[in-house]
Amino acid sequence: MKDFRYLSGGSTLVLDRDVCTGCGMCEMVCPHGVLTVEKKKAAVVDHDGCMECGACANNCPVGAIRVSPGVGCAAAIINAWLGKEGAACCG
């Protein structure tokens, strides 16, 4: 989503291209077009667009993607800091 940009360098997304088989699953599930298959290997083309939802890592058949997933939500983070369990923001 190019018209909405959040902070740069804020994502934990790491792709191991040596492990990648180029199946294209990550490209299919990413809601922000962060990953694209180029020359039969996935590539991170928009690292700052990543919101760490974890869909790619969850669906990579060879475990080539690592990301620390979570919800980008101030209320949830405050609750976590306060030690409240399971008190996420979205319902």
Place this chain on the structure above:
Amino acid sequence: MAQDEKVCCGPPSGPPSGPFERPGYRLLPFVAEVIDTATGPVPRVKTILETSDHLSTARVRWGIRRDQYKVAPGLYCIGHPNAHSPVLVTANYKLSFDRVRSEANLPAAWILVVDTRGINVWCAAGKGTFSTEEVVRQVRAARLDAFLAHRRLILPQLAATGVSARNVTKECGFTVIWGPVRIGELRRFIDGGMNASLSMRQVTFPFYERLVLVPVELSFIIRHLPWVLAVVFLLSGIGANVFSFQMAWTRGLWMAAALAGGVLSGSILTPALLPWIPGRAFSLKGVWAGLLVGLMIGGTLWHRTSVWEVVALLLFTMALSSFLAMNFTGATPFTSPSGVEKEMRKALPAQFGTILAVIALWITAAFR
């Protein structure tokens, strides 16, 4: 007495009991009828939303009983599906379910509702309730393999955060097809041979979708309003005479105006004007919106109060706006948790420091 003669007690009787009436059960208003399948009765649901659906949607948009807005998990259908019809999988949040039945725009389909505890698709996937295990469990419970000629499930792409397509296949033999992000594009997706274009795969956050989230933000604030206002009026009354109800009222109203300004700029203006307000950090966007609204409030009070009080009110509006704008991160589809945490480590101390400065300024000004 002949049977067709008019009797004394009331108008003529209505129609007899329908075939779907059972002792102790009531048919939900969105069910058109119940059809029989090889594996049992399945509710055929209406594809046009009714006034009652729209009213309850409006209610949950204001955060009222939102956590209990669910439909029972299991199999439903639209139209008259057969063994070859597609299976659409969705969450059991009624808002999600209503979207699917009203916007799928297919002549016939099965709708498999999984138990996400009444949470929408994406949030449930993030929390782990829209999971591989839950999809497999519902596929088995509905005994889809007993009457379907195919082995395909269409899942919303946003469920991929919680569902592993290959594990679903491994455990129940069904292939997961990642459908478009927006159910309204499903028809084009299917007509295009189950191929999603790039735009179908990407989330957007247009003006209307941002605005529709504002009431829930406001409902959180309303819950805290009583004690916040109590503090505002209490602080405003402190002065040379220890406490003055006259001052509590007049100065309290000014501060309440600054509070309302902070809510307006942080929870309404910032979401509405999100892409056009400068800055990437939401707390910064909130500062700018708060500055604008705060200056307008300060301008109207300029001749009635001191410079220090105007400065305090301006800072109050900005700090509150910044905090509330930061809270909106949770409602957006593009902020990362690492980013939000990074932003908060800087913004929270600044916001609280400013609030403390405001309190100090406000009380000091009352003694001058």
